Amino acid sequence: MWSEDRLYTYFDDPSNIVLDVDFSQESFWQRGGFSDDLDNPWRNEPNAAPFNREFFLIMNVAAGGTNGYFPDGICGKPWSNASGTAANEFWNARGAWYPTWNYPATNDAAMKIDYVRVYEADSAEEYVQY
Numbered sequence: 001m002w003s004e005d006r007l008y009t010y011f012d013d014p015s016n017i018v019l020d021v022d023f024s025q026e027s028f029w030q031r032g033g034f035s036d037d038l039d040n041p042w043r044n045e046p047n048a049a050p051f052n053r054e055f056f057l058i059m060n061v062a063a064g065g066t067n068g069y070f071p072d073g074i075c076g077k078p079w080s081n082a083s084g085t086a087a088n089e090f091w092n093a094r095g096a097w098y099p100t101w102n103y104p105a106t107n108d109a110a111m112k113i114d115y116v117r118v119y120e121a122d123s124a125e126e127y128v129q130y
Contacts, residue, residue, distance in 0.1 A: 001118075007051055023047040057118070061111045063090045 001008055005024035010017045023031070027047040029040045042049035066081045078093030079086035090097075101109040 002048070002051055004046065004048055004052075007048075057116065059111070059113060059116075063087070 006020070006022050008017050008020040021031075024047065027040075027042065027045075028049065028051075029037070029042060034040065037043055046052055066079075066083060066086050068081050070077055072080045076096060078096065079089035083089060103109065
């Protein structure tokens, strides 16, 4: 769900929030730690930009990320957050992780999505499902 000040996602139930971003006090540009406002593509937009416009959701099981979400040196992670070739390092280590997927015998390691609902708060703070 999103509003002028907040964007959040949840699985199955609103009490199971997995992402909660409050942008009432700062823009996404500021949250990203970017300093030069002249390069800000949303400098004349509200703090919610770019989510104040139509956008697409991308769902994937991305591997090889270097944002620090998965700490280095844990669970046999085959790349480091400082790497410029993390996705390649992940792929090159497929001999270690691919057998655990048990594919194609099963889809047990697959990302499975039953449905996606998107809500937006209207002017009366009631949520509208799209």
